[in-house]
Amino acid sequence: MDDRQRYDRATAALEPPFAILDLAAMRANAASMVRRAAGKPIRVATKSLRSRPLLERVLAIEGFRGLMAFTLPEALWLASRGRTDILVAYPTADRQALAALAADADAARHITITVDSADHLAYLDQALSGVHPRHEIRLCLDIDAGFVALGGRFRAGALRSPVRDADQAARLAADIAKRPGYRLAGLLAYEAQIAGVGDAPQSAAYGRVVRLMQTLSARELVMRRGRIVNAVRQVADLEFVNGGGTGSIERTVREKAVTEVAAGSGLFHPRLFDFYRGFTGHPAAMFALPVVRRPSPDTVTVLGGGYIASGPPGTGRAPQPYLPAGLRYSRDEGAGEVQTPLTGQAAEDLRVGDRVWFRHAKAGELCERFDTLHLVDGDTVVESVPTYRGEGRTFL
Incomplete structure (x- = not known):
């Protein structure tokens, strides 16, 4: 069973958007x-x-x-x-x-x-x-x-x-x-x-x-x-x-x-940590967005997605469409406030209601968007824990 199948199975009872930690x-x-x-x-x-x-x-x-x-x-x-x-x-x-x-x-x-x-x-x-x-x-x-x-x-x-x-x-x-x-x-x-x-x-x-x-x-x-x-x-x-x-x-x-x-940050291993020679991490934190429409045969639109990381502006601060592999942003729209179009061959097999899994560019900023982290072990959610936001705390 690949990671996408594991995550989909573990979270089948959850309605996206939501965040998980492997x-x-x-x-x-x-x-x-x-x-x-x-x-x-x-x-x-x-x-x-x-x-x-x-x-x-x-x-x-x-x-x-x-x-x-x-x-x-x-x-x-x-x-x-x-x-x-x-x-x-x-x-x-x-x-x-x-x-x-x-x-x-x-x-x-x-x-x-x-x-x-x-x-x-x-x-x-x-x-x-x-x-x-x-x-x-x-x-x-x-x-x-x-x-x-x-x-x-x-x-x-x-x-x-x-x-x-x-x-x-x-x-x-x-x-x-x-x-x-x-x-x-x-x-x-x-x-x-x-x-x-x-x-x-x-x-x-x-x-x-x-x-x-x-x-x-x-x-x-x-x-x-x-x-x-x-x-x-x-x-x-x-x-x-x-x-x-x-x-x-x-x-x-x-x-x-x-x-x-x-x-x-290395505990979550967000996208920006893929570019180091000295160590190799495992993507652990990610979020799921639902496919809500199909504008064309090779394009799907997911709900939300504009979770841009702090730092100098640029495409490297956008979340990475992770699973299924092979999705990319529309050049004209990028990661949107309430919807995000995604193109590529992988989009052809996606249907309304399917999940697309994303990795945030950085680590903790993901938790400012979600009030809960669902902890996945194998193909099961073993616990759901609150983020700071989930405990009613926003410090910045």
Whole structure:
């Protein structure tokens, strides 16, 4: 029985649109990620899963430890549901959430928030000035891990922290140490240009350029990140140094300065992760849309479909028509808001009511469209779990 038959059989009682997670594929992806981490713990990126029961399943797998949240309200919610060791990987300016954190001893003990400037510290001081009693706030210093070359004329990597060198990091760490009510607990440096950029794109020439950039970037970063960590450790007793992502696990864990890696998307293995040479994943998360009409013999139309991923605009951010194989978007319409035409030889055999299975370009954004993930094992739905949306939570 092929995957399409399995999924159709498992979900025969469900009416599309709906989303599924193939548990066997996810378990294989998790095992691969743990092997690549070579003994260092993997902190689970919640934005890549966005389902609390699913996060609990993953944390029960040996090799995964701690959560990397994307907003402070999310972290507070997860902590209130019993989760511990939560790093909020992006700075927050949410005054109410900051006040709630500082006023809650349990939350303050289990949540670490990120800063990257004296401005952040001043904002925290002001936002927390009226909180009494106030518990100590755990902080993580975010470092720019981007690659810069040609005298600054070339840059690759996410535009995140302004802190780039050891002196800057040490000065900010010293500033934190002087302020009562804070403790610098960790350091974060995410190399998006390696972890989030596939080195085997469809263009061979572009792939060679990407691989050269990543080689040079990794070489530069291992030295710079090591110097930064050493400088900050002179000021603070760091509990963790976090780096990497799904696409760079085996590379990042080789750095002595890094104590853990962050990853999550690899568990779902969305479309963008097909373009890496270092590892091969198994598509695990997907969604089904029903065929609702046939405009011509080689074209079908499915309901919905315009679930475009974040990032630079382009066709690579659209979901992939996955099963049956051989379907493609109409050049003039693409993935539509309420309907999506699909063409190709495979369309000739589809009839009204049949399902077309799609893979999202990225991972967790899929869960912003669906309130439930149906967990498939073999040809059976063994459990249906809520996404964040299904629990009435939308954090961004």
